[in-house]
Amino acid sequence: MIRVEKLNKSFGDLHVLKDIDVNVYESDVVCLIGASGSGKSTLLRCLNFLEKKDNGTIMIEGEEISGSKNNVNEVRQKVGMVFQHFHLFPHMTVLENIIEAPTKVKKISKSQAIQEARELLRKVDLEDKADVYPNKLSGGQKQRVAIARALAMKPDIMLFDEPTSALDPELVGEVLNTMKELAEEGMTMVIVTHEMGFAREVANRIIYMHQGRIVEEASTQEFFTNPKDERTKAFLSATT
Ligand code: ADP
Ligand code: MG
Secondary structure (H helix, E strand, O other), X not given: OEEXXXXXXXXXXXXXXXXXXXXXXXXXXXXXXXXXXXXXXXXXXXXXXXXXXXXXXXXXOOEEOXXXXXXXHHHHHHEEEEOOOOOOOOOOOHHHHXXXXXXXXXXXXXXXXXXXXXXXXXXXXXXXXXXXXXXXXXXXXXXXXXXXXXXXXXXXXXXXXXXXXXXXXXHHHHHHHHHHHHHHOOOEEEEEOOXXXXXXXXXXXXXXXXXXXEEEEEEHHHHXXXXXXXXXXXXXXXXX
């Protein structure tokens, strides 16, 4: 689904991604972990072309992404993204948030978009919130709306950047449950998270980044029971 080869990205003098190679296969659930500043968000943003790579190759479903505008819009329809801070449109109701991109970008009819949005709201357990504005929702509810909104574009791949980091602890579980259900349905997912319990339970593969490099990549079982790299070992003993 995703193939990244020798991806490099700098911000000025700061070399943030260094020769990153990643493959993501269909129905993979890959958790991307590492200390703050290691480049996780930048990698995710490059995959969705919110950041422009300096060099290297990014292929989505076998197609190389050049960065031309059409190409990028196409990718954004295949690859949904959920952010730490939700990024809902505050002046739109929950339902309006969800139907915005399908009607404006994909040009599907409003009635169909509404029907699909209601099904998605049922899926994230927020059927009764269709007509409220985001400021009336808890953080966990906002994030579930953000997930529904991303799913409304029918993406093949979902990227999550610390989706529970801004939530009060008691609201983390409901969002992780929604993500777990998606994973069980076979969605291909790349998730930046500090929730090690979730990673252990739901991911099939873990990638550990340190200072812009992937220093360890392993099956979840292998990663948690038999980490190889000294930096991974130190990280795991500090966080689990
Ligand atoms: P992580 O998500 O692992 O915490 P990031 O990818 O956000 O790491 O950041 C990696 C490094 O790149 C950090 O040093 C950060 O300050 C820097 N960085 C990220 N985005 C920008 C930007 N838009 N401009 C300049 N520096 C940035
Ligand atoms: Mg980040």
